[in-house]
Amino acid sequence: MQDVAKFYGLQMNHSGMACCPFHDDRTPSLKVYDDHFYCFGCGATGDCTGFTAKLFGIPQIEAAKKISYDFGLDLFNGEIAVPVNPRLKSENDFHVWLRNANLAVSEYLSKLNEWRKIYAPKNQWEQLHPLFVESLKRTDYVEYLSDLLAHGSDKEKKLYYKENGNDIKKIQERLEKLAAEVRPVKRKAI
Ligand SMILES: [Zn+2]
Known part of the structure; x- marks a missing residue:
């Protein structure tokens, strides 16, 4: 179950x-x-x-x-049922979205907080590190999101999902890009 x-x-x-x-x-x-x-x-x-x-x-x-x-149980020779209730289908989409949003927002927020410390300029003349700037620009919004996902009502979350749900996709793409950057460079095939 x-x-x-x-x-x-x-x-x-x-x-x-x-x-x-x-x-x-x-x-x-x-x-x-x-x-x-x-x-x-x-x-x-x-x-x-x-x-x-x-x-x-x-x-x-x-x-x-x-x-x-x-679940690949093969009890019915591969026959598959098709969801026929569009409202409940979108309800399910929302829950999947919510789970991904929680993961992405908490990961991104912890990175932003980390960068704020690691890349803080040592003096006023030092050029700002791009990740420090990213942290300055986005922390407020991502904190708001994290708060909404943790403490908002279902209604508030659904409204956000409907109107700004794509912001989560942007955060996911940013995380993917970061992960790709730190991945070691593969040796070229000769
Ligand atoms: Zn109930």
Whole structure:
């Protein structure tokens, strides 16, 4: 059950609690057990097939096929169910986005804070290091993002996702570029 919930984008904390995707949930009220889930907020419950069926708005049998396909279980000769409920599909996209946003923002913020210390000019005449400048320019905004993702309501996060969700992509691209820069140069093939 936990593997399935995680795979389809549910963010669980260390005690297996998550914000419920089946009602407008501000604090985690859905508990994922080994073989079923239960929401203390709206009472939604079921096993992993039930969860998947509800999440994608598809019948149980289609959900079973989807799990079989997504997890490579091959129980139905490769048949795959197609999500038919667009609202819940976008709900799932949001949760995937949120997980990536959390990772990218916390990584970038820790880099910005590090650069602020490492590359601080020693005196007023020294030319500013580009990474120090980047830290000056972006820390406020990234701190705001980090705060929003950690303490904002679901509604606030969804609004941000809708209007400025692409900023996270820019942060991810920046992180990828940084990672590429520090990678050792490969020897050329002769
Ligand atoms: Zn619920």
